[in-house]
Amino acid sequence: MRQSQLFTKTQKESPKDEQSINAQLLIRAGFIDKLMAGVYSFLPLGILVLEKIEKIIKEEMNNIGGVKVLLPTIHPKEIWQKTNRWQYPEMFKLKNRSGKDLSLGWTHEEIITPLVKKFVKSYKDLPFFVFQIQDKFRDELRSKSGLLRVIEFIMKDLYSFHSNEKELNNYYEKVKKAYFTIFKRCGLEKYTFLTLSSGGAFSKYSHEFQTITPFGEDEIYLCPKCKIAINKEIIKEEKYQCPNCKNKKLEIKKAIEVGNIFKLGDRFSKAFNFYFKDKDGKEKLVQMGCYGIGLGRLMGAVVEIFNDEKGIIWPKEIAPFDVHLIRIENNQKVKKEAEKIYQILNKEKIEILYDDREDRTPGEKFADCDLIGIPTRIVISERTLKNNSVEVKQRDKNRFKLIKSNQITRYVR
RNA sequence: CGGGGCAUGGUGUAACGGUAGCACGAGUCCUUUGGGAGGAUUUAGUUCCAGUUCAAAUCUGGAUGCCCCGACCA
Secondary structure: OEHHHOOOOOOOOOOOOOOOHHHHHHHHOOOEEEEEOOEEEEOHHHHHHHHHHHHHHHHHHHHOOEEEOOOOOEEEHHHHHOOOOOOOOOOOEEEOOOOOEEEEOOOOHHHHHHHHHOOOOEHHHOOEEEEEEEEEEOOOOOOEOHHHEOOEEEEEEEEEEEOOHHHHHHHHHHHHHHHHHHHHHOOOHHHEEEEEEEOOOOOOEEEEEEEEOOOOOEEEEEEOOOOEEEEHHHHOOOOOOOOOOOOOOOEEEEEEEEEEEEEEEOHHHHHOOOEEEOOOOOEEEOEEEEEEEEHHHHHHHHHHHOEEOOEEOOOHHHOOOOEEEEEOOOOHHHHHHHHHHHHHHHHOOOOEEEEOOOOOOHHHHHHHHHHHOOOEEEEEOHHHHOOOEEEEEEOOOOOEEEEEHHHHHHHHO
16 A cells, blocks of 8 residues: 555644553554544554454454354344343443334344354254454443443454353363464464453353453453463452462453453353254253454554554554555655565565655654554665665664565565 | 543643743645755634623633543443
């Protein structure tokens, strides 16, 4: 993409109505825009990052057999009354013109369960796994910290359906692994820990994936040996020790929940009379699990961790582009060479943001480049062309190298 | 929902109750071109509603919005 086509602009100063690093940097760099508290637009750069995260999640969901669907956002009251969740305080409610009660989706157990019930009659139809990536709405009393806690957000929710508990447990472990892979690919491997937490109304425990960051709203007790944590919310009721090795020297850390997995058991199959005929000829309740990841929150958490005084430092796999090509001079020779490199990299399917703006000084281009945070920077100028070279620098390093123009593709890969 | 703070051009900030100023941005022209460049010129603002006052960005009351702390949080 040519930067001259990018309608957004960077800002030198942080907006004064944002305190969190993720909001400040993402707004300054032109990834997001705030419409109101807890509601953000994703601008061209922002949606590219979101799509990268989405791609990773989709791939890892497919790897564990997930099948993608898209469920409705607007729901009738009746379906929520069946599970006694119509009164849930975080649910946005509205009425249509005729006075019919409706709500905006904040989770989708009530939708997916009666839906799949239509297709599942026998143990032979089980197990299977359905996910979607869709907007969720939650009427939070206090949204905060930029993308970390909002009232409208894109979430991946996976639902699994099994004929018995053992099968559910096995799949639950599989999802755990897939989640670790997702967070690893997003660059959060060293910062994200499986955390034992409350199971809410459905089971005694659930598991969260907590990413350590000072702006996190949760406190977790982390076992440095096992790399497993316990959420503060359950530590009161439980013994103060690692669930794995029983170690009592746990480190207290601020963290943000980037994922959550639940065993639902028969909570919803019971509410919707979702039975199947088992091998033994008996009608049994389907066992369910659900598994969520907030994409925007994940993006915000990444920015909270990967930044310096100049701007964002995107992990490779979720950067909006692979390469930021900066052209210093506007003379024909440099333009021609820059254009050539832009074309070559494009042909090689290397995603590239080409700063072809003519009315910007070098200092401004470098500042924008650091702020936006694309992993690899390539500079082309009169100076580099003297050696038939371009200058290549990684965002997270200070050193740069001169590379011969004809070897650029190999180097960037 | 309880508590605290803040509200001035697009952005960031000044102004004792008495002329709304500065910087960035944006526009035009010229000069510049390896770390947010220089000159000339132009542009655009007091959140809203009431009150006090000869006079309100400034004081008072209310509303609204945003941020932070807490509570809440499938």
